[in-house]
Amino acid sequence: MKRFNSSDSSAAFISISSSKEERTQKANQGYSRDFQAMLDNLEEEDYSETASHVSEKKRRLNLHQVKALEKNFEVENKLEPERKLKLAGELGLQPRQVAIWFQNRRARWKTKQLERDYGTLKASYEALKLDYSNLEQKNEVLAQKVKELKAKLMSQEKADSSHSVKEEYRVSESDNNASVHSKIHDFSGNNNNNSSAITKDPSNISSSHELMNWFQLSDSRVILGSRYQVYQPHLMKPEDQSLFSAEESCNFFSVDQAPTLHCYFPEQ
DNA sequence: TTGTGTTTTATTGCCTCC
DNA sequence: GGAGGCAATAAAACACAA
Numbered sequence: 001m002k003r004f005n006s007s008d009s010s011a012a013f014i015s016i017s018s019s020k021e022e023r024t025q026k027a028n029q030g031y032s033r034d035f036q037a038m039l040d041n042l043e044e045e046d047y048s049e050t051a052s053h054v055s056e057k058k059r060r061l062n063l064h065q066v067k068a069l070e071k072n073f074e075v076e077n078k079l080e081p082e083r084k085l086k087l088a089g090e091l092g093l094q095p096r097q098v099a100i101w102f103q104n105r106r107a108r109w110k111t112k113q114l115e116r117d118y119g120t121l122k123a124s125y126e127a128l129k130l131d132y133s134n135l136e137q138k139n140e141v142l143a144q145k146v147k148e149l150k151a152k153l154m155s156q157e158k159a160d161s162s163h164s165v166k167e168e169y170r171v172s173e174s175d176n177n178a179s180v181h182s183k184i185h186d187f188s189g190n191n192n193n194n195s196s197a198i199t200k201d202p203s204n205i206s207s208s209h210e211l212m213n214w215f216q217l218s219d220s221r222v223i224l225g226s227r228y229q230v231y232q233p234h235l236m237k238p239e240d241q242s243l244f245s246a247e248e249s250c251n252f253f254s255v256d257q258a259p260t261l262h263c264y265f266p267e268q
Numbered sequence: 269t270t271g272t273g274t275t276t277t278a279t280t281g282c283c284t285c286c
Numbered sequence: 287g288g289a290g291g292c293a294a295t296a297a298a299a300c301a302c303a304a
Contacts, residue, residue, distance in 0.1 A: 058277055058298045078291090100278060103291075108276095110292095 061101070065091045069098070073105050 061069070068091055072083070079087075079102045088095040 059289080060276065060299065081289095097277085099290085103278095104277070 061091075063096075065093065069101050069105070073102065073109075077106055077109065129245070229255070 071085070072079075076083075079099060084095050084098050084102075085094075088098045098159070125160060
């Protein structure tokens with residue numbers, strides 16, 4: 001149960017007869033503000049006097065009272081006891097009425113503030129959404145370009161590799177060296193058996209001619225660590241050496257997930 | 269005039285602070 | 287434990303279309 005001050009509790013309701021209220025409201029519509037305020041004050045006194053014996057009815061505050069309360073609310077939305085008493089005295093209201101008005105006003109303000117916040121959030125969400133769809137479009141364009149460049153590179157490499165094979169074959173024939181010829185043929189014709197030619201230990205090569213050819217072959221290869229790993233840019237299949245592998249560029253242009261670099265740093 | 273939706277005034281119950 | 291704030295709610299007042 002709410003506790004009221006003794007000063008508040010007596011007349012939270014201002015009792016009036018409804019017929020009288022309607023009459024005065026209609027009559028007041030044509031008056032100036034000052035004159036209406038004066039009438040209102042007179043009415044307050046009148047109602048206070050008759051409060052004890054007339055049926056209780058809610059009564060709306062008049063324009064003057066509401067404006068004064070609004071002005072005070074703008075200054076400070078909380079009400080100290082002294083200010084409450086002062087306002088109540090000035091406006092001819094019960095201190096409790098002033099307190100209730102401030103309380104309800106704060107509630108309305110809060111609702112409006114929530115609506116504003118919602119509007120702001122909604123606007124920023126819409127902007128973000130638009131931004132996202134723009135990025136998505138750009139992403140698609142870039143992915144398409146990558147695809148085109150890849151295709152171009154592949155066809156170019158195909159042309160280059162067939163050209164270099166022919167060149168090497170011609171050189172080996174004119175040299176009339178069976179050993180080197182077989183090695184080159186083996187290497188270019190069957191990639192799966194590369195290891196035997198590539199990893200051959202030079203100490204097993206008997207003739208100086210053979211040794212020379214081994215150097216010629218290994219010249220274009222990079223030997224890494226204990227195992228002989230081959231880097232053969234021209235004779236490698238394009239799909240094996242492609243920077244953008246079947247994993248499709250490490251999802252670099254995927255919009256659904258963050259780009260990962262696992263294909264570049266597999267150990268990580 | 270009346271039904272209906274909205275706004276305003278006031279109450280209730282709970283919570284926090286001193 | 288009293289005072290005051292807040293959320294939820296009731297109820298009167300008001301606006302307005304049909």
